[in-house]
Amino acid sequence: MTDAQPQNDTEMTKTELAIGEVSTSTGVKISVLRYYDELGLIEPTRRVGGKRRFDTDVIHRVIFIRRAQEAGFCLDVIKDLLDDQKRSWPGVVSRHLDDLRERRSQLDLIIATLEEAQRCGCDVVAQCARFTTC
Numbered sequence: 001m002t003d004a005q006p007q008n009d010t011e012m013t014k015t016e017l018a019i020g021e022v023s024t025s026t027g028v029k030i031s032v033l034r035y036y037d038e039l040g041l042i043e044p045t046r047r048v049g050g051k052r053r054f055d056t057d058v059i060h061r062v063i064f065i066r067r068a069q070e071a072g073f074c075l076d077v078i079k080d081l082l083d084d085q086k087r088s089w090p091g092v093v094s095r096h097l098d099d100l101r102e103r104r105s106q107l108d109l110i111i112a113t114l115e116e117a118q119r120c121g122c123d124v125v126a127q128c129a130r131f132t133t134c
Helices: 019-026 030-039 058-070 075-082 089-119
Strands: 016-018 046-048 051-055
Touching (some): 058 075
């Protein structure tokens, strides 16, 4: 009986996962998964006794969300990427890359300034002529 239906509300099919199983599979805390659900980033296939049940595809979706966050995307943009009906993701990614490159340029300037401060030799950096004159 490979396609058997659940005998009762507590029995799940093999294609459904409890939120704890999604958490274990993805390494994402249950509270975060609930938050993703509230935002509409993931959606349970049904609820049994008030408990969420997810299709196994949610694993890939959660992994995508985490990787997109690691790449610096905010959850609003990630939601747009997940629900991208217009196939506009290349433009979104291109703009994000431009923003990251600009931030990298700013960070390079900050790093150069701090490296100069390390080399200045002054006892009190706030009194160093390199940093107190325009």
